[in-house]
Amino acid sequence: MTILNEEDEAGQTPAPASTRQWGKTNDTRRTILSAAEDVFVDLGYWQSNISDIVERSGSSVGSIYHHFGGKAELFTALWENYSQTMGGVANEASQAHLTEHPDDLPIDAFCAGARAYCLHTWGSRRGLSLFYSGDTPPGYEKLRRKGNSRWLRRNAKLLDLGDNRGDALVTMSLTAVIAEACRVIIEVDTEEEARRVTEVAVGLLKGLYDARP
Helix, strand or coil: CCCCCHHHHCCCCCCCHHHHHHHHHHHHHHHHHHHHHHHHHHHCCCCCCHHHHHHHHCCCHHHHHHHCCCHHHHHHHHHHHHHHHHHHHHHHHHHHHHHHCCCCCHHHHHHHHHHHHHHHHHHCHHHHHHHHCCCCCCCHHHHHHHHHHHHHHHHHHHCCCCCCHHHHHHHHHHHHHHHHHHHHHCCCCCHHHHHHHHHHHHHHHHHHHHCCC
16 A cells, blocks of 8 residues: 655655655765765874764765775765865856856956855865865875866866967966965955955956966
């Protein structure tokens, strides 16, 4: 016999079992990742163990290995989540600026994205501190460099710069300013200070862009 819940009785179609299972899987992954982030921040990557993550998440060792494969893979998954989120925040702000101010220079849209990126860093500083600590698993630096290469390509496209060495230097310099601003922002004590650092970074971005040949 099928037992209907209140929504079913009201005429709602129950979600397929596969959809419910997928949602449960995503919830489990999020719970494990959140626990892993807390453990890595509190104990450091190398001092933490899967057992610490099991305790924080309420999941089993088998579940963690099934969903991620191990401690290093958990760290990588956290980095990938943050990278995608931060990239999305910056891209959304840049595209919104382009839509609202179609006659502005490319650097203006770039700075809008940079500002959003930096301020999101402040809001996510606890987790992001993991990736600036140096306490990271083997292979992380290679993964980070690969991610930075994608970031540089996106930035060059947004700035309408080519791939000659001069344009590449401009793109790398502007991207480095954002990265270093974020490094400072995760260490500041107040949102006001984070905003000041962000505006300093935006000023540097515009100055560097204007100074190109």
